[in-house]
Amino acid sequence: MLTPAPTRGDTSWFVHDRFGIFIHWGLYALAARDAWAKSREKIDDETYQRYFNHFDPDLYDPRLWARAAREAGMKYVVVTTKHHDGFCLWDSQYTNYKAPNTPAKRDLLKSFVEAFRAEGLRIGFSYSLIDWHHPDFLIDIFHPLRDHPNVAQLNARRDMRRYAAYMRSQVRELLTGYGPVDLIRFDFSYPDREYNGLPGKGRADWESEALLRLVRDLAPDIIVNNRLDLPTEFADVHTLEQTQPREWVHVDGEPVVWETCQTLSGSWGYHRDDTTWKSPEQLIQMLISSVACGGNLLVGVSPTARGTLDDRTLAALKVYADWMRLHSRSIYGCTQSEFTAPTDCRFTQNGKRLYLHIFSWPFRHLYLDGLAGRVEYAQLLNDASEVRVLEPGTRTEWSVARTDADALILELPTVKPRVTVPVVELFLR
Numbered sequence: 001m002l003t004p005a006p007t008r009g010d011t012s013w014f015v016h017d018r019f020g021i022f023i024h025w026g027l028y029a030l031a032a033r034d035a036w037a038k039s040r041e042k043i044d045d046e047t048y049q050r051y052f053n054h055f056d057p058d059l060y061d062p063r064l065w066a067r068a069a070r071e072a073g074m075k076y077v078v079v080t081t082k083h084h085d086g087f088c089l090w091d092s093q094y095t096n097y098k099a100p101n102t103p104a105k106r107d108l109l110k111s112f113v114e115a116f117r118a119e120g121l122r123i124g125f126s127y128s129l130i131d132w133h134h135p136d137f138l139i140d141i142f143h144p145l146r147d148h149p150n151v152a153q154l155n156a157r158r159d160m161r162r163y164a165a166y167m168r169s170q171v172r173e174l175l176t177g178y179g180p181v182d183l184i185r186f187d188f189s190y191p192d193r194e195y196n197g198l199p200g201k202g203r204a205d206w207e208s209e210a211l212l213r214l215v216r217d218l219a220p221d222i223i224v225n226n227r228l229d230l231p232t233e234f235a236d237v238h239t240l241e242q243t244q245p246r247e248w249v250h251v252d253g254e255p256v257v258w259e260t261c262q263t264l265s266g267s268w269g270y271h272r273d274d275t276t277w278k279s280p281e282q283l284i285q286m287l288i289s290s291v292a293c294g295g296n297l298l299v300g301v302s303p304t305a306r307g308t309l310d311d312r313t314l315a316a317l318k319v320y321a322d323w324m325r326l327h328s329r330s331i332y333g334c335t336q337s338e339f340t341a342p343t344d345c346r347f348t349q350n351g352k353r354l355y356l357h358i359f360s361w362p363f364r365h366l367y368l369d370g371l372a373g374r375v376e377y378a379q380l381l382n383d384a385s386e387v388r389v390l391e392p393g394t395r396t397e398w399s400v401a402r403t404d405a406d407a408l409i410l411e412l413p414t415v416k417p418r419v420t421v422p423v424v425e426l427f428l429r
């Protein structure tokens, strides 16, 4: 089985746990049309200030979020401490643009971290490299002022050196003030995205080497993602987005520790009118497909400005909870299998346990190439009911099962078990 080369951070827990929750929460929850509204609609600071002035999450109780995540089977949380709009959930001493200065009147990160730790989840911070509020951040392709008539003059007063120092100060606060942090996710670099003569941004702008050095000094075991625009070997985890790879992710020809993140609907930030919510099958299949390719799934959840998870979000988390209660054995500690799964199926494997996830329920017989003579016992995972295993040449009453020398046949019930994705647990010899 594939094992990526070790990196600086400790990824041992990460590749075991496989499943996390990604919480995007900030002022954009009030706009309720995704976290990118300020950029897309070119909203200036003065106009965006209305969300700051009205941010009053009176129902915020992170213990409820943490419990829902734990029940869904999620083992780590990543929270947007600061997103692209620059707003900080914690009481940073380097800015006034922070939760304690809104009607929320407090550091919202502290209780968050305590609540998720209490439910046994690992803690991850997402920190945006992009900042559409900081006065030193050079206006570029994504900045709300990109089409301002005096953009050159505005930029002349801005100084990315000061902004890079600001980021280091804030990251120091985050890594020293909230107990051990297991993962940090920087978001994101775009060195090639020039716009009307405004250059994109990458390692020279963020001073990525210095930022990373600081992180490694403060938290030697921490896991760092690959969006700092540094060479591959500097990252512990490669983070894909809104995509499911077909096979283990390779970078420069080598397998890497990887994670894909997916939204429940189409948006990272709360979006009231979004109708593109994923179906229960899609939700479960994303998780299985990630682990089947040796990766992790990080699922995006977007709380409202009241501080609640809305009914659609709770329903989606319940889909995970119901499935994981019976099937987590085919996820935790599992990885890409040495065997190739049949059509419409995915394998995950944990040592001598091979898990067959059936996305499309077949009619009674399922052929497993390459597994003849290899399986000692098989059962449905949801209820531990035996599944008959037919070795090559076995005669059934009315038909001869296919006799390929290396294919096993599973005899499944005609009716699909009442779970979102059924799993057969195969005990290998």
Ligand code: GLC
Residues within 6 Å of the ligand: 024, 035, 187, 188, 241, 261, 268
């Ligand atoms: C992208 C988006 C950002 C989101 C992130 C999640 O970088 O810009 O809004 O937080 O993906 O990985």
